[in-house]
Amino acid sequence: MLDNEYYSQEIHGPYEIFEAGDFELEEGGKIRGLKLAYRAIGNLNSRKDNAILMTTWFSGTSKILEQVYVGEGRALDPNKYFIVIVNQIGSGLSSSPHNTPPPFDGPNFPRVRIADDVRAQHKLITEKFGIERLELVVGGSMGAQQTWEWAVRYPEMVKRAAPIAGTAKNTPHDFLFGEVLCDAIRSDPAWNGGWYREPHAVREGLRRHARTWLLLGLSTEFFKRELYRTLGFCSLEDFVVGFVEGYFYPMDPNNLLCQAWKWQRGDVSRITGGDLKQALGRIKAKMFVMPIDEDMFFPVRDCAAEQEMVAQSELRVIKSLWGHFALFGVEDEYREQVDRNLKELLATRVP
Amino acid sequence: MLDNEYYSQEIHGPYEIFEAGDFELEEGGKIRGLKLAYRAIGNLNSRKDNAILMTTWFSGTSKILEQVYVGEGRALDPNKYFIVIVNQIGSGLSSSPHNTPPPFDGPNFPRVRIADDVRAQHKLITEKFGIERLELVVGGSMGAQQTWEWAVRYPEMVKRAAPIAGTAKNTPHDFLFGEVLCDAIRSDPAWNGGWYREPHAVREGLRRHARTWLLLGLSTEFFKRELYRTLGFCSLEDFVVGFVEGYFYPMDPNNLLCQAWKWQRGDVSRITGGDLKQALGRIKAKMFVMPIDEDMFFPVRDCAAEQEMVAQSELRVIKSLWGHFALFGVEDEYREQVDRNLKELLATRVP
Numbered sequence: 189m190l191d192n193e194y195y196s197q198e199i200h201g202p203y204e205i206f207e208a209g210d211f212e213l214e215e216g217g218k219i220r221g222l223k224l225a226y227r228a229i230g231n232l233n234s235r236k237d238n239a240i241l242m243t244t245w246f247s248g249t250s251k252i253l254e255q256v257y258v259g260e261g262r263a264l265d266p267n268k269y270f271i272v273i274v275n276q277i278g279s280g281l282s283s284s285p286h287n288t289p290p291p292f293d294g295p296n297f298p299r300v301r302i303a304d305d306v307r308a309q310h311k312l313i314t315e316k317f318g319i320e321r322l323e324l325v326v327g328g329s330m331g332a333q334q335t336w337e338w339a340v341r342y343p344e345m346v347k348r349a350a351p352i353a354g355t356a357k358n359t360p361h362d363f364l365f366g367e368v369l370c371d372a373i374r375s376d377p378a379w380n381g382g383w384y385r386e387p388h389a390v391r392e393g394l395r396r397h398a399r400t401w402l403l404l405g406l407s408t409e410f411f412k413r414e415l416y417r418t419l420g421f422c423s424l425e426d427f428v429v430g431f432v433e434g435y436f437y438p439m440d441p442n443n444l445l446c447q448a449w450k451w452q453r454g455d456v457s458r459i460t461g462g463d464l465k466q467a468l469g470r471i472k473a474k475m476f477v478m479p480i481d482e483d484m485f486f487p488v489r490d491c492a493a494e495q496e497m498v499a500q501s502e503l504r505v506i507k508s509l510w511g512h513f514a515l516f517g518v519e520d521e522y523r524e525q526v527d528r529n530l531k532e533l534l535a536t537r538v539p
Numbered sequence: 540m541l542d543n544e545y546y547s548q549e550i551h552g553p554y555e556i557f558e559a560g561d562f563e564l565e566e567g568g569k570i571r572g573l574k575l576a577y578r579a580i581g582n583l584n585s586r587k588d589n590a591i592l593m594t595t596w597f598s599g600t601s602k603i604l605e606q607v608y609v610g611e612g613r614a615l616d617p618n619k620y621f622i623v624i625v626n627q628i629g630s631g632l633s634s635s636p637h638n639t640p641p642p643f644d645g646p647n648f649p650r651v652r653i654a655d656d657v658r659a660q661h662k663l664i665t666e667k668f669g670i671e672r673l674e675l676v677v678g679g680s681m682g683a684q685q686t687w688e689w690a691v692r693y694p695e696m697v698k699r700a701a702p703i704a705g706t707a708k709n710t711p712h713d714f715l716f717g718e719v720l721c722d723a724i725r726s727d728p729a730w731n732g733g734w735y736r737e738p739h740a741v742r743e744g745l746r747r748h749a750r751t752w753l754l755l756g757l758s759t760e761f762f763k764r765e766l767y768r769t770l771g772f773c774s775l776e777d778f779v780v781g782f783v784e785g786y787f788y789p790m791d792p793n794n795l796l797c798q799a800w801k802w803q804r805g806d807v808s809r810i811t812g813g814d815l816k817q818a819l820g821r822i823k824a825k826m827f828v829m830p831i832d833e834d835m836f837f838p839v840r841d842c843a844a845e846q847e848m849v850a851q852s853e854l855r856v857i858k859s860l861w862g863h864f865a866l867f868g869v870e871d872e873y874r875e876q877v878d879r880n881l882k883e884l885l886a887t888r889v890p
Contacts, residue, residue, distance in 0.1 A: 402715050
């Protein structure tokens with residue numbers, strides 16, 4: 189276990205911990221005393237029919253999701269809804285390589301799949317809160333992968349679903365992206381097979397990892413128009429170091445690799461022996477599939493192809509020159525588009 | 540100097556050497572006894588008005604250009620035209636880090652710019668062959684950068700120009716791509732500041748460099764449809780190792796970095812103090828600007844924006860799911876599209 193001040197209530201709180209007990213994993217092995225860190229906002233009504241589940245993206249936590257997507261007057265309004273944001277396994281707040289006791293710490297932390305997260309979240313939602321149906325499941329990127337998995341795995345429980353900038357089955361190109369990102373970390377000599385001596389030893393690997401994100405994380409036009417200036421960055425290098433590298437430096441490399449492994453292998457069709465059409469045919473939720481038009485690794489066409497296999501679904505393309513990183517929600521226009529769609533989705537009557 | 544059997548007549552020949560003499564560079568410094576390796580095909584007629592110049596891309600040589608683009612009945616028909624393909628500085632055939640004697644060898648090889656290449660090629664074309672006007676300048680990727688530079692720098696000499704999948708001024712996103720590619724090589728401990736002990740020592744760096752190419756070199760759809768199977772590769776990993784890694788392993792890392800530095804900084808507007816519109820306004824050639832629709836790092840919109848600034852120009856988008864790597868010409872459809880456009884361009888009367 190490596191103490192890392194980054195994963196703390198001070199920085200990512202407030203959040204609470206759900207003790208999910210010993211939890212067996214799809215790939216074999218188990219997490220002893222699985223902890224899920226979640227943030228609950230608003231009040232669950234007596235009929236327990238106002239609950240919304242949000243799922244987190246790679247490296248993100250409940251904090252940024254609350255800040256960007258939740259608020260009075262927003263689609264996800266805590267005055268109306270009981271909103272539960274669950275930090276994924278490996279996120280650094282829930283059970284993760286860096287906070288697990290030996291000998292299952294660091295690189296020994298077992299392989300986790302998207303479906304493991306979803307099964308653990310199901311335990312939280314049903315056992316802790318006694319919720320039988322969710323008004324909405326929504327998440328971006330890996331959060332979208334979890335959203336898809338929820339809709340496929342627990343079709344009776346999900347009334348509405350909105351995967352933003354993410355696919356039900358990961359693509360080979362996206363898989364390669366994950367490989368290159370992980371290689372950047374693992375090739376740092378300080379990585380030492382995952383047994384780095386202190387939390388921030390793998391600095392150079394994290395630097396390269398951060399820069400690799402820039403190849404697909406934003407749009408080519410973002411750089412050309414120097415949109416980083418809207419955030420106060422005064423040059424390309426200023427943005428690269430100040431925004432992207434600065435974002436990843438405090439994080440634990442094993443945590444990132446745990447999440448990346450999951451992301452690379454996201455695939456709802458594992459439940460139907462690899463038949464994606466059959467898997468997506470299980471969905472009963474009303475779905476808005478929301479790719480971002482300039483997303484370079486979850487391109488619209490991949491999301492559209494999946495959306496077409498879902499009965500009650502619509503494709504709602506979000507426009508943003510921020511590409512995939514639009515998820516960070518720095519643009520008013522992005523948040524407005526998401527809210528407009530989610531409000532419409534939430535207003536849709538679902539039997 | 541590091542002997543490297545890859546850069547040889549056996550593998551990349553036949554080619555000839557033009558001795559360009561001591562050659563001063565834009566960034567300062569000079570190359571002593573600059574050698575340009577070129578391949579000339581066909582015969583220069585007595586009026587010397589049937590010459591075509593081809594320029595090479597990053598890591599490519601005259602060999603593949605001849606194989607893919609030149610032939611009887613093709614647009615570039617050696618029965619009609621005298622076709623000169625010049626290997627760029629740093630390519631490994633012309634003067635390059637690996638074949639330059641100490642102390643300017645390896646990482647001490649001076650910085651070279653696209654415009655240096657074009658000035659050296661101009662010397663070859665005018666001094667060696669006495670050619671005053673070129674029927675066509677054509678090249679892909681970095682070859683397109685050289686094509687643009689030719690049209691801007693020597694407007695009277697270039698009757699027609701066809702930059703394929705490349706820009707007149709490199710974009711910031713493309714610059715970052717170059718950074719990540721170079722970082723992959725430089726972060727290998729065997730790199731040793733560029734003073735690796737034997738030509739193939741930087742194996743791991745080249746491996747990561749090759750894989751980084753996959754993020755932008757082909758289209759997302761290429762991988763999804765497993766188009767590599769058309770080349771006989773039986774899995775994604777089989778293709779990655781067999782095609783992309785295998786392609787780069789024999790190359791000299793300093794040579795690649797020399798070329799990448801040039802590519803990252805390609806900018807025809809250096810001649811007009813940074814005014815791109817003014818630079819492109821100098822062009823007198825009839826131009827077909829030919830981006831590839833699925834190119835992820837020379838996207839159509841960047842090429843279109845430049846094309847619009849050229850008086851006698853048309854945008855001719857090439858369609859290919861191979862993305863940027865379509866340049867390798869493995870698809871019949873790609874070669875047919877290029878030929879159709881080049882034939883039309885060559886048939887256009889230019890005063």
